[in-house]
Amino acid sequence: MQLTAEQTALLETVRSFAQREIKPIVHTYEAEDRYPSEIVEKMQELGLFGLNIAPEYGGAGVDTVTYALVFEELSAVWMSLAGILGTHGIMAYVLQRFGTEEQKRRLLPRMASGELRGGLGLTEPDAGSDVQNLKTTAVRQGDRYVLNGQKMFITNSRYGSGLLVLARTNPLADKPSHGMSAFIVEHDEQTPGYIVRRPIHKLGYKGVETCELSFEDLQVPQENLVGGEEGHGFAQVMSGLEVGRINVAARAVGVARAAFEEAVRYAQQRQTFGQPIAQHQAIQLLLADMYTQLSAARHLYIDAAEKKDRGQRADLEAGMAKLFASEMCGKVTLDAMRIHGGYGYTTDFNVERYYRDAPLMIIGEGTNEIQRTVIARQLLQRYRV
Amino acid sequence: MRIVVCIKQVIDPEVPPSEFRIDPQKKEAVQGRANLVISTFDECALEVALQVKDKVPETTVTALTFGPKSAEEALRKALAMRADEAVRVDTDRTGRMDPAGVAQVLASTIQKIGGADVVLFGREGADFDSAQVGQMTAEALEMPLITLATEMEAVDKGIRARRHGDDGWSVVEAPTPVALTITNAPVNVPRIPKVKDVMQAHRKPITTMTLDELGIDPAILSEAAPVEMEELFIPEVNNQVTIIEGETPEEKAEKLAQAILALKVL
Numbered sequence: 235m236q237l238t239a240e241q242t243a244l245l246e247t248v249r250s251f252a253q254r255e256i257k258p259i260v261h262t263y264e265a266e267d268r269y270p271s272e273i274v275e276k277m278q279e280l281g282l283f284g285l286n287i288a289p290e291y292g293g294a295g296v297d298t299v300t301y302a303l304v305f306e307e308l309s310a311v312w313m314s315l316a317g318i319l320g321t322h323g324i325m326a327y328v329l330q331r332f333g334t335e336e337q338k339r340r341l342l343p344r345m346a347s348g349e350l351r352g353g354l355g356l357t358e359p360d361a362g363s364d365v366q367n368l369k370t371t372a373v374r375q376g377d378r379y380v381l382n383g384q385k386m387f388i389t390n391s392r393y394g395s396g397l398l399v400l401a402r403t404n405p406l407a408d409k410p411s412h413g414m415s416a417f418i419v420e421h422d423e424q425t426p427g428y429i430v431r432r433p434i435h436k437l438g439y440k441g442v443e444t445c446e447l448s449f450e451d452l453q454v455p456q457e458n459l460v461g462g463e464e465g466h467g468f469a470q471v472m473s474g475l476e477v478g479r480i481n482v483a484a485r486a487v488g489v490a491r492a493a494f495e496e497a498v499r500y501a502q503q504r505q506t507f508g509q510p511i512a513q514h515q516a517i518q519l520l521l522a523d524m525y526t527q528l529s530a531a532r533h534l535y536i537d538a539a540e541k542k543d544r545g546q547r548a549d550l551e552a553g554m555a556k557l558f559a560s561e562m563c564g565k566v567t568l569d570a571m572r573i574h575g576g577y578g579y580t581t582d583f584n585v586e587r588y589y590r591d592a593p594l595m596i597i598g599e600g601t602n603e604i605q606r607t608v609i610a611r612q613l614l615q616r617y618r619v
Numbered sequence: 620m621r622i623v624v625c626i627k628q629v630i631d632p633e634v635p636p637s638e639f640r641i642d643p644q645k646k647e648a649v650q651g652r653a654n655l656v657i658s659t660f661d662e663c664a665l666e667v668a669l670q671v672k673d674k675v676p677e678t679t680v681t682a683l684t685f686g687p688k689s690a691e692e693a694l695r696k697a698l699a700m701r702a703d704e705a706v707r708v709d710t711d712r713t714g715r716m717d718p719a720g721v722a723q724v725l726a727s728t729i730q731k732i733g734g735a736d737v738v739l740f741g742r743e744g745a746d747f748d749s750a751q752v753g754q755m756t757a758e759a760l761e762m763p764l765i766t767l768a769t770e771m772e773a774v775d776k777g778i779r780a781r782r783h784g785d786d787g788w789s790v791v792e793a794p795t796p797v798a799l800t801i802t803n804a805p806v807n808v809p810r811i812p813k814v815k816d817v818m819q820a821h822r823k824p825i826t827t828m829t830l831d832e833l834g835i836d837p838a839i840l841s842e843a844a845p846v847e848m849e850e851l852f853i854p855e856v857n858n859q860v861t862i863i864e865g866e867t868p869e870e871k872a873e874k875l876a877q878a879i880l881a882l883k884v885l
């Protein structure tokens with residue numbers, strides 16, 4: 235794809251930011267699993283939280299393609315930062331697309347500045363892939379809703395200040411998905427009923443917090459029911475996940491690219507049997523496959539994003555991009571580790587981090603098994619005999 | 620206060636030496652895979668101007684470049700950093716242009732756009748490093764010149780600048796109009812533009828002028844220039860290693876001294 239001058243300039247900006255502000259500290263933050271507050275502040279100044287929010291609401295209003303390219307760029311330096319932006323961006327997307335005008339005016343400018351940093355609260359202890367089975371309830375009481383339930387694996391739920399929560403408003407709906415509604419929950423440490431049970435310790439994806447939450451009579455003003463009408467939450471959130479999957483694919487390409495670039499450099503420096511390992515055919519085969527697959531994955535996510543930008547349905551493409559890119563990332567990061575030999579297994583090099591970050595993309599935003607079922611369902615419809 | 624910052628687009632000087640190529644026929648560097656960027660010190664000059672604007676919002680900052688169409692991207696970067704206006708004088712030349720000719724072009728343009736209170740330059744281009752354009756333009760505009768400045772602030776009827784001297788710092792003041800060449804320092808590390816400004820910069824107008832409109836004969840840039848470039852080449856570097864043998868340190872030192880003398884490099 236030929237980038238436009240605007241895209242080139244924007245990516246250049248993100249790249250300089252990543253090189254200057256993130257690269258020097260990533261190792262420390264990763265090792266200490268520390269939330270990068272200073273960087274988040276700088277991301278705010280740069281305007282990254284408003285990337286996909288329209289200029290009339292204070293954002294930069296970039297399209298889906300450009301947005302995904304930025305995710306690739308950030309993830310090539312530290313994937314966790316793409317996580318801080320990721321579900322925030324989904325929440326902004328859902329609000330922008332389905333929110334009432336009043337909600338957009340009230341919330342989007344604060345999201346664009348990064349003052350209100352969001353997340354996405356779907357998963358529960360007993361409802362991950364099977365999100366339709368979620369138990370959290372929202373009951374209308376006067377001018378507010380009262381939420382009760384538990385959420386699991388919620389990224390940005392402690393250091394952020396907003397969450398798009400999917401809850402059940404009508405247990406008797408004809409289909410479970412029609413009984414769900416999405417709410418914007420604003421919270422801070424003092425919010426009664428918003429309880430962070432514990433941060434979850436993870437293999438990778440360090441720095442950014444993923445927590446277990448419970449809601450105990452959490453009060454949400456009625457104005458924060460997305461779109462102002464009950465029963466549409468499931469569809470709204472699913473539409474947001476489509477963008478999320480494209481961005482997860484872009485993250486996977488970013489991580490794999492970083493792993494590849496470090497491997498191809500290392501292969502020319504490390505000598506065995508009297509020559510650089512890059513001269514051994516076994517290593518060349520790895521390099522060729524790594525780059526081929528990572529390029530293919532990039533094409534897939536750009537294709538999905540372009541479809542989305544043209545206003546076409548893109549769930550099949552987004553699913554394929556997410557599936558292929560994340561599996562590719564798992565493989566490429568392992569191959570990058572192989573090429574680094576024993577050094578790749580140490581924390582002196584970045585590849586072990588890439589390797590630990592890769593599986594999240596396989597599991598998050600819909601596991602790859604679920605992606606396959608979504609893809610297959612579409613294909614069976616398309617090719618019905 | 621009106622500040623004009625003269626910026627030049629160059630091939631990224633950070634390109635790895637192994638990738639740097641030149642075209643000996645055209646006598647110019649080949650872009651290859653390298654990016655085109657604002658010349659390093661010119662970007663610092665922009666930062667110095669924008670810091671004045673941060674403190675005194677009435678300040679206007681105009682970025683001015685003399686270069687081909689591609690140089691618009693350098694101006695867009697300047698606009699994204701929040702320069703107010705951008706002006707490009709068009710040329711289709713991409714190789715070296717004579718500094719005296721360039722100075723004449725810049726001086727005429729600055730006069731044509733209504734003059735300036737302060738004109739800023741990078742201390743030298745990040746390509747040929749001739750360090751002449753600032754001085755010559757100041758001369759053509761009959762402005763006093765402060766060289767190697769790192770910071771500047773607006774004061775009553777003029778500016779105060781901190782400059783890097785041979786044996787330390789000096790703080791100087793000058794009435795406007797005045798010209799300065801800027802050198803890099805931690806205080807003028809160029810800001811990273813905000814993403815919104817990057818997007819908006821691509822929708823802002825760029826004023827374009829031609830040498831014709833300025834009444835300048837393009838020949839002064841090369842054919843009729845006082846300096847002609849005869850040849851452009853990458854110097855060949857030969858690394859040779861000689862190991863000095865010897866029983867004692869004294870003996871080795873003696874042999875080393877002899878070897879150095881024999882090379883006639885001292």
Ligand SMILES: Cc1cc2nc3c(=O)[nH]c(=O)nc-3n(C[C@H](O)[C@H](O)[C@H](O)COP(=O)(O)OP(=O)(O)OC[C@H]3O[C@@H](n4cnc5c(N)ncnc54)[C@H](O)[C@@H]3O)c2cc1C
Pocket residue numbers: 321353354355356357361362363364386387388389390436439444594597598599600601602603604607
């Ligand atoms: C680090 C991290 C961050 C996360 N952040 C968030 C967040 O911010 N917000 C949020 O809401 N969620 C978040 N999640 C949750 C994530 O989306 C879920 O973990 C994911 O959807 C899988 O759900 P589960 O863990 O309950 O697995 P399960 O649904 O229990 O799946 C277990 C296994 O069964 C397979 N499986 C399940 N159903 C089927 C089927 N029908 N056919 C075939 N195979 C099936 C799955 O593919 C998987 O292999 C996060 C997860 C992690 C690990």
